[in-house]
């Protein structure tokens with residue numbers, strides 16, 4: 334059987350992003366898969382640019398999404414909302430017709446500095462994806478609060494409760510993809 338293709342999307346662009354660590358941890362937990370990381374460092378969505386032709390990086394992301402069996406999205410919380418890069422990426426992805434997001438399977442998880450683990454941004458992200466008819470894999474919210482305390486140097490989640498939550502969600506995802 335061919336390995337499922339997992340596309341990782343981090344809503345934070347920084348290299349040491351906890352959201353990036355979280356989605357990579359999730360992909361490792363998933364087991365055998367082709368793991369691709371998408372780049373959300375895209376130009377700001379602009380209909381005038383779109384009218385001339387999509388930037389290459391946007392086209393690359395479109396192809397990655399089309400090929401992916403599932404998206405694993407790390408949704409940081411900026412000022413109690415969705416991060417700019419993630420919202421901008423979703424705005425670009427919402428444009429192709431027919432939709433490349435409709436019925437796409439996605440898992441959303443958040444890591445944040447605050448005590449709520451990015452809950453507000455998480456809810457917003459799920460709401461936006463639902464509107465776009467993405468099939469969000471349900472389950473208890475995966476929210477890594479005070480994220481700087483929850484990862485080791487290799488990027489693995491050290492919190493047993495959270496690691497089990499991620500493992501359970503990946504197991505559910507595996508079931509949906511098999």
Ligand SMILES: Cc1cc2nc3c(=O)[nH]c(=O)nc-3n(C[C@H](O)[C@H](O)[C@H](O)COP(=O)(O)O)c2cc1C
Nearest residue numbers: 345350351352353409410411412413445446447451
């Ligand atoms: C512009 C900005 C706004 C932020 N707002 C929030 C917030 O509303 N809630 C929160 O828990 N953390 C907030 N933080 C802290 C982030 O959660 C923290 O920097 C986190 O590590 C960002 O995710 P990353 O590690 O994936 O880059 C904010 C950080 C930045 C840069």
